[in-house]
Amino acid sequence: MQYFKYEIIKTCKQSGARLGRLHTPHGVVETPCFMPVGTQATVKAMTPRDLDDAGASIILSNTYHLYMRPGHELIKSAGGLHSFMCWNKPILTDSGGFQVFSLAKMNSIKEDGVEFNSHIDGSRHFFTPEKVMEIEQALGADIAMCFDECAPYPSEYDYAKAAMDRTHRWAARCKLAHEREDQALFGIVQGSTYKDLRIESAKVLSDMDFTGYGIGGLSVGEPKEVMYEMLEEMMPHMPFAKPRYLMGVGSPDCLLEGVLRGIDMFDCVLQTRIARNGLALTSEGKRMLRNAEYERDFTPIDPACDCYACKNFTKGYIRHLVKAKEILAAQLITMHNLRFSLNLMAKIRQAIAEDRLLDLKKELEASGSLNL
């Protein structure tokens, strides 16, 4: 039985962007796609029903967090992550690589793996490629990511190269340790902001023949132009027929620019995180709903949006909820920000299908949709 298939439906004649379809054990994902982030086995403030309503076709969850709490063995005994969190569509788990380098404390990187302290209780843990494969297979997402070493920005060339080389060796170990046929394993391209390293990493990982490819170590502090340049450099060396996932991106403008450079998948906490601070993405640019200007504004967050929040509630009401620190504020703005971003991806897919993605870009820039 073939669990996974990636079809390229077409490429946009105007932009070269790709329209695809990723088949997984839990359903089909139309690409380019945006994955809402459910760090602790929940997309914050959303029920699975809310996620369905927003149009999510795949979500991401974080291996590091789930390993720490409640533990991958517990999730496995609950029947896996889909069953545990009651989400029956596709899930992708990251590898924890980014988290053990950014979130955990006192890392010690060795060839075998990384030793680190839990950000919750300080307890000592050791992640190896084999251990991470064990965890991700226990979680049972549709797509697992290889354990990688994510170099911070900026990194010296030698450090970046060493981290990349180790990431390649770890990728080989992940591939060897990974056994679940109903779970796809994606490699992760590293190389910091060095063109030659990015190209080398793309080539090395291509030869390893993963089901798909993550692009890691970008959107970690470097200017957007640098990220775009890296994508342009490496893309000719990425396998055409496999899904390409730009990790941790992004904002509306980055989503569009990523697609224009051949990216098929994205994830980002931005949409849900800013919602909990009262910030909404709209077709006319961002709106800080806490602001006094919305006090008596009895129109929706975004009149162009069809989400539950926009169909039923006003900016004035939501501002009140934000000011009063009510949970419903987070619920409504998160619903909207996710719907906005998932709808943006739907528009992008439609524009690719109609060979007019560059036209769409102009329209979105003119309306302010890409502003954040």
Next chain:
Amino acid sequence: MQYFKYEIIKTCKQSGARLGRLHTPHGVVETPCFMPVGTQATVKAMTPRDLDDAGASIILSNTYHLYMRPGHELIKSAGGLHSFMCWNKPILTDSGGFQVFSLAKMNSIKEDGVEFNSHIDGSRHFFTPEKVMEIEQALGADIAMCFDECAPYPSEYDYAKAAMDRTHRWAARCKLAHEREDQALFGIVQGSTYKDLRIESAKVLSDMDFTGYGIGGLSVGEPKEVMYEMLEEMMPHMPFAKPRYLMGVGSPDCLLEGVLRGIDMFDCVLQTRIARNGLALTSEGKRMLRNAEYERDFTPIDPACDCYACKNFTKGYIRHLVKAKEILAAQLITMHNLRFSLNLMAKIRQAIAEDRLLDLKKELEASGSLNL
């Protein structure tokens, strides 16, 4: 046009409890009923859709809080509270009487009204019966409560009597100041824990001919038996044909005991507040979902419940959400606790219709449903 009508459908031959139907401008409420509390124009962690799903037919909102934030004039300009919060079924607003005596600081009670400091910013405010009627009419709930003086427990007899007498004089002023025909005004019986005062208050307010009657100043710290005794003493002196609302009650056992003593309406923050602490009401008694015993319990909160949380999620998952401080924990447990309590009221109404409320009481006691 007659906006309000209260029908007593029948009384239970076994218990004497009443089954009724309260007609309001925003729909019919089957009684006895439980009103979820939406203090700040939102039932915490619930969308109006969630409230509908839970079976809520009427909710309560707090005049004091809405006056403070966002202000009644703002809500009026939004088209009233129903429109502001997108809840198109009946709403009852309390009068702020309880809050200015319990929540606000440095009260100064005068014959004309109460001076107090905001619990939000310390600003000075003055509530009179006329001012409260202005606020409640601006909010535009289906049912407004008279401004009353709620004596704390315990209170000396003389203090309790003075507070009751003032409550009666304020009730007369509220009636005079209240003009909206599409809003019912309920009087509030006071009298602390003194039988003669409770009887006197019931008689005096009965003569004033309100559309319905609140019973205030109970469930404020006195033993439950004292509350039940007060209800028994005053009930023969309450108008039979009008709805009787026991304010701020209650827990499952108090809901049942109140109905057995002739109460038609209840409200309580308990269901939503304990939910945010991880505590669930179930047909087998309360469950603290944070507890380690639920870590690997992959069964619903309450197998007898038909709410979204119980149909889709396990105690093990919800425990994880509680431990991880995820908003979804509050959402799911609140959904369940409200559904549980609204379903309890539905069972009570059914039992009254079938003349078997005392039988139901025995069944509920045996199962543990009334334990908290």
